[in-house]
Amino acid sequence: MTPLMLVLLTPLLGALALGLLRRPVVAGWFNLGVSVVSLGGALWLGAAVAVSGEVSGTLGAQLFGPSAGLGFRVDAFNVYLVVLTAFVGVTTSIFSRPYMRYVLGIGRIGPRRMRTYHSMYQLFMFTMLLALTTDNLGVMWVAVEGATLATVLLVSLYRTPEAVEAAWKYFILCGVGIALALFGTVLTYFAAQQVIADPAAGLTWSTLYANAGGLEPAVMRLAFVFLLVGYGTKVGLVPMHQWLPDAHSEGPTPMSAVLSGLLLNVALYAVVRLKMLVDGSLAETASPHLAGQLLMGFGLVSFLVAGLFLHRQRDIKRMFSYSSIEHMGLMTFAFGLGGPLATFGALLHMLVHSLTKSAIFITVGHAAHIAGTQSIDQIRGLIRTQPAVGWSLLIGVAAIAGFPPFGVFMSEFLLLTATMKSAPWFTVALLSGLAVAFAGLFRHIHPMVYGVPPEGQQPVEANMIPVAVHLSLVLWLGLAIPGFLAGWLDRATWLITGAHLL
Amino acid sequence: MGDLLTAPGWGIAVFQSLLYVALAPLLVGWLRKVKARLQNRRGPSLLQPYRDLYKLLAKEARVAHTASPLFRAAPYIVFTATWMAAATVPLLVVDLPTAAIADIIVLVGLLALARVFLALAGMDVGTAFGGMGASREMLIGALAEPAMLMAVFTLAMTAHSTNLSSVIDHHLSDGFVLRPSYLFALGGLVLVAIAETGRIPVDNPTTHLELTMVHEAMLLEYSGRHLALMEWAAQVKLLLYGTLIVNVFFPWGIGQGWSPAALGLGLAAVVGKLAVLAAALAVGETVLAKMRLFRAPAFLNLALLLSLLGLLSHVILEVGA
């Protein structure tokens, strides 16, 4: 429990402290410190899980009784997401310190909003970590909704009409989505009450999972539809994706990095956890793979639609947010496909996509500062003005498009192999989708990196260490997956599908 | 129902329908009295509507020279149709011989017949006001009728019969049950009744303001006994709706046998219930202002919605396969 508390309480207390801290310069460093401490906690937690296989505990068990307290469960599936979240939290806060100082310097925001930014940043980290580690479906809902609430003010941070519009859309759409998810949660609880004697344990995932076979299929089917639509809104599945490009393009860039890199993962994690319950409940019925089929449908549509939309973008951050939708669609499809190979690939893809996408957003933030705009047409010749940024963008896009030595290639290859095995016809759709997305990315990227820079374009102060670290990790994962990580992912695969891959 | 077709049964049925005609002016008198009191006036006596009717009946009936025979016939048709409709609604006791025809659809049909002739008569002379009133009346009628049908169907579905007498019987045998569908049907029916009987806020029965009047506009050309019959029919209609509401939704007290005691109790109960209902109506009319005519569809849409919700909540909440 100690590492878990370290992971959760550090960002929470950090958020409170940052809300009170008046000096922006100190706040930037403090924010980084908080992130580093929670990364330490996450690594400790990872080690603990590696040793014992699962860490679980209940907060407030003495107060409310063993089943009514705040239950936590950290197993192989979520621990790697916890570490990933904490890690990207650290690298993004490294990037955000000079970036936000620059934003403050040019007067786009004042010191008060800077305080909001730092405080909400940590609060957002807290809600995501809570959603990942909690064992209670209700608390998970509260945390995911909390993540929305923590980020809306960040999306509207610049107070431009566009930013306010984006934030409002984000708030309303995700609010509605998440309300539907709560209805699904209520239905799940309702189904649980028919089989689980202790009403207080009816939302505990572990208990539900143990009793999944007894849950009324008719109720669970309905519940899953609501849960999928609800959490799927946060994943950014088409057609509930409308908020995502707006929120990414109008919010501050560090926010886009964590939204794309982490929040979408958390929502997808929730969907997969719930799919595990529904699969157990529907196992004996006429449609045992209903949940998987739904995921495949939503995933494939998101994947293809987002790939097409990539071509039409004029805003660089919008373009990459569509790329995020595309990749989330791919993962959703893979989780829906099921089977150890596809699941392993999807888990790996979650990891490499997060790392690559946050690296890209960090680079894009610098690129936008160099060009003074986010418009694709006006960002030109990055590689001449500031080679580090240009190269990072090029390599990042190569990685996200699935070029061979990188981890994304690896995971996409696994996914394609799995699709080839169990649903060969979908391979055609996947391959053409990948090709379309690839073309969409590169037709925009090429002039931005190689074009003629406008007169007087100056390099900016940029810290490329986070990008370098992320991209090298992705490269490493593409060349060889380290043994401990492969073990983790394999255990997670076993948890989700009931079969080992390795 | 063979055993019902006996002389005493028919006697009571005739008595009951005569009672409708006799009591209708009294209800209007009471309504005006309460309203006057609420407006800090003493108001006319309770019997004033009777005196008005008597005065009109005694006067000579003048008819416009452009009027067709329909114009002369209409008051009799309207009055008879309304009276017949009233005879189908149990006032004092249930299971009368007339119960055989006491069908909800018959009731709605007879009222529609009366309305059609009223509107035709309004247009007959060819004055502007008559036509205007008729078109407004038909607008209200077209919107109110579906709402009313839907509301009574809610009742019919609960009792598994469209016969008013059996509906009331069914309620009495069930005892006190809280039904969400009844709540909505009651709401819908009250709104329909307000619109159909030309009360505030849809129509104002006391003014002849040309821009707003509906019912009065159609009667402008009538005089003497024709006017008396038309006014009387309107009063019977008010009593009919009132009885429908109180006896269907609050049937307690209505007589189930033909003994004089049951009849007396039934009469006392219905008079009491109607007095309360009329007082409530008077309060409503005092508080509310008449709304503009083009708001009337919204008002009746609300009635339709309520009735529809009544039907839905019956299906969803009360039957629930």
Add this chain to the structure above:
Amino acid sequence: MNLTLLPLLQQLLLVLAAIVLFLSFVLLAQVRLISAIHAFAWQGALVAAVTAVVAATGQVHHLYFSAALTLALKALLIPWMLHRLIRQLELERHTESLQSPALVTMGAVALVIFSYWLVLPMIHAEMTFTRNIIAISLSVVLIGLLMMVFRTQAVAQVLGFMSMENGLFLAAVSATDGMPLVVELGVAFDVLVAMVLFGVFFLQLRDSIDSLDVDRLNRLRETGGDSQ
């Protein structure tokens, strides 16, 4: 299911649930913001009443607490906050012109039927009572959703959102005797924070587009060339 065999308190529950549904319709079609807020407050109070009745029928004591919580939050605090915001934004006399309200009302009726159809497969004889109330709550949720789609005024959209939450509370209370306390508190807290943030956003919206008509939020479009 035979209504006459149910105890009186359960009949009362049905009536209350039906009125909650009716108030959803009222909210949907109400053009005056102040009246809409009142309708919303009543809806909240009725959900609280449902909670109290469930607590009384099932002898579930922690539900009294959540009834009080719902009453305080949904019937008093949030309407009060909305009132204050409306005064602050000088929208007291604001009426919204709705496009084809009759059609939308019919759409809402269709949603009620749809939600009933959706829950019909849940066939457990002893569960019909609960299932029917779930159908009503789902209708309230979906009508709230419809309201958010159809109304263009920000405050009305928020009312739609909050009435969705009312539907969820109703479902949680009537179907499951209430969620565990931790969850319930968390949800209530989220709703409250959401309300505060909505307030912040009303002011931001007014500052940026000079109105709360979200139809005017149309700067962000695909290929719209935002930054040009």
